[in-house]
Amino acid sequence: MVRAIEWRESPTPHIRLIDQTALPAVETYLEITTVDALVDAVLSLAVRGAPALGATGALGVVVAMNQAAAEGWSDDELAAQILRIRDARPTAVNLAVGADRASAHVSEGVEAVLAAALELVAEDEAANRELSRLGADWILARTGKEKVRVVTHCNTGALATTAWGTAYGIIHELHERGALDYVYADETRPLLQGSRLTSWELTRDEIPHAIEVDGAASSTILRGLVDVAIIGADRIAANGDTANKIGSVALALACQRAGIPFVVAAPWTTVDLDTADGNDIVIEERPAEEVHSFGGAVVAPEGVTTFNPAFDVTPGDLVSAVVTEKGIAEPAASSSPEPLKDLISR
Numbered sequence: 001m002v003r004a005i006e007w008r009e010s011p012t013p014h015i016r017l018i019d020q021t022a023l024p025a026v027e028t029y030l031e032i033t034t035v036d037a038l039v040d041a042v043l044s045l046a047v048r049g050a051p052a053l054g055a056t057g058a059l060g061v062v063v064a065m066n067q068a069a070a071e072g073w074s075d076d077e078l079a080a081q082i083l084r085i086r087d088a089r090p091t092a093v094n095l096a097v098g099a100d101r102a103s104a105h106v107s108e109g110v111e112a113v114l115a116a117a118l119e120l121v122a123e124d125e126a127a128n129r130e131l132s133r134l135g136a137d138w139i140l141a142r143t144g145k146e147k148v149r150v151v152t153h154c155n156t157g158a159l160a161t162t163a164w165g166t167a168y169g170i171i172h173e174l175h176e177r178g179a180l181d182y183v184y185a186d187e188t189r190p191l192l193q194g195s196r197l198t199s200w201e202l203t204r205d206e207i208p209h210a211i212e213v214d215g216a217a218s219s220t221i222l223r224g225l226v227d228v229a230i231i232g233a234d235r236i237a238a239n240g241d242t243a244n245k246i247g248s249v250a251l252a253l254a255c256q257r258a259g260i261p262f263v264v265a266a267p268w269t270t271v272d273l274d275t276a277d278g279n280d281i282v283i284e285e286r287p288a289e290e291v292h293s294f295g296g297a298v299v300a301p302e303g304v305t306t307f308n309p310a311f312d313v314t315p316g317d318l319v320s321a322v323v324t325e326k327g328i329a330e331p332a333a334s335s336s337p338e339p340l341k342d343l344i345s346r
Contacts, residue, residue, distance in 0.1 A: 002201075004052045004159045007059055007118060013066055015059050019046045020159055021191070024200040035064050035081045042088040042095070045191055049160020050094040050234045050270050051124045057098030058117035060085040065110045078106075090282040091243055091311050092234040093272045125163040127267040127325035132169035135265050135323035139170070139228050140179055142261050142320075147181040148174060148227040151212075151220055154188045154245035155197035156232035156265070167230040167265040168201060170323070175207050183209035184226060186217050189246055190286045190310055214247045218254035229255050233266040233322075238338040240316025240331025241278030246309050252318035261320040262332075268324045271340050278313035286310050 006016045008031075015032040021044055022028050030046060032038045038060050041047050047056050061082055068078040086099035098120055105112040139148060150171055154160075157168030165172060174180040183202060188194035195211045202209045212220060220226060229251045235243040242248070242264050255262035275281060288306035293299060300306075316331035322340065329339045336342050 001163055002158045002204075003163060004049070005047060005055050005059070005121075005162060007062070007114070007121075013062070015056070015063060017041055017047045018159065020048060020193075020197060021046050023159075023196050032063060034067055035060070035084060038063055039084055039088050042085075048193070049155065050092050050232065051128065051161035051166065051267055052159070053089065053092045054094030054098035054269055055117070055121050055124060055162050057085060057095040057100075058102040058120045059114075061099055061102035061106070062110060062114045062117055065106065065113060069110075089284065091284050093275075094234075094269050097269050121162045124161060124267060124269075127269075128161055128164040128166055128169045130325040131166065131265055131267065131323050132164065132173040134325070134328055135170035135230070135263065135321075136173040136177065136179065138321055138323065138328055139174070139230075139261065139263065143227050145227055147179055149181045149183075149225065150174070151184040151186070151217060151226045151229045151251065152198065153186045153194065153217070153229075153231045153248050153251060155193040155201070157198060157201040159197050159201060160232065165201075166267065167232045167263070168198065170230055170263070170265055171207070172205060175205065180207065183207060184212050184217070184220055185209050186214050186247065187211055189214060190290050190308060193245070214250075217247070218250050221251065221254035221258050221260065224258070226260070228261045228263060230263045230265060233264050233270050234311060235275065235281050236264065236266060236271045236322060236340060237275040237277045237281065237316070238273045238340050239277045240319050240322060240329065240334070240339050241281070242314045242316070242319055242322070243278065243281045243283070243311045244314065246312050249312045249314045249318070252314045255320070256318055262314075262318060263321045263323060264314075264319055265323040268326050271322075271324065273338075273341055276338075278315065281311075281313055283313070284310040
């Protein structure tokens with residue numbers, strides 16, 4: 001299994017990241033030893049996916065502490081650099097959660113911080129495998145089918161996590177059970193994470209699939225070509241509103257019309273109970289150049305205004321199930337205004 005993020009001690013302590021901007025053409029790795037390099041990797045999407053960003057935030061605190069020791073930073077400078085890592089991508093709550101969790105141990109020394117970060121990494125893989133089992137059970141029971149056809153959006157596999165995957169993890173679990181028929185993988189803006197990354201993982205795992213353009217996804221659902229949509233999440237509010245890669249809400253609307261489940265899969269760290277609903281989720285916007293050009297060729301009039309949000313928010317009443325390692329909430333069917341809070345009280 002590919003590892004998107006790992007801690008390595010040799011030749012010097014560093015974070016090892018697979019450079020996801022180079023896939024699928026080249027499998028190359030970045031060795032991160034400075035805060036600047038880590039923030040650049042986050043902003044360029046060399047590392048991405050909510051759970052992987054959680055590990056990045058936690059291990060990034062170790063990188064910052066090692067750099068502080070080498071360069072003689074003050075405590076205030078160290079705190080400021082950790083904050084840079086924490087806030088590099090505001091929509092993805094896991095990045096901040098990971099940084100905060102590791103930062104709580106700074107006073108205990110770098111070894112304690114590293115231990116906390118590696119504990120988070122191990123917990124993420126365990127969570128991914130458990131939510132995948134729960135999600136596969138739920139989908140097969142809900143659809144009543146022996147084999148399901150799936151549409152998914154963006155990349156939620158091992159590349160987006162510490163290992164295994166979330167929405168992709170459920171797909172992988174279904175495949176291993178012999179309960180998966182076919183997958184439609186949306187190409188996914190802004191950087192074609194579906195066609196470049198999800199298809200790369202599906203191909204490695206020998207899972208039958210097709211890449212489809214984002215604009216085809218709603219039609220695929222309404223034509224009856226799939227039985228369930230499964231996506232990941234970058235932040236889930238207490239009421240079930242879900243921030244995910246731009247284009248996700250179109251799938252949810254089509255699923256509601258078609259009467260098939262729309263499933264969100266994410267570890268519990270992606271659930272933000274302090275955020276009441278999607279109105280409080282910050283939506284990142286990407287550079288205009290991503291729309292103005294493609295493969296180095298200009299594809300839009302010079303100077304035209306661009307609207308390039310990286311995420312959208314799917315209202316909770318369109319979400320059939322939020323699958324976490326702690327259990328499954330069903331926002332669309334719930335009478336509770338905060339179904340995610342109810343999940344932890346069970």
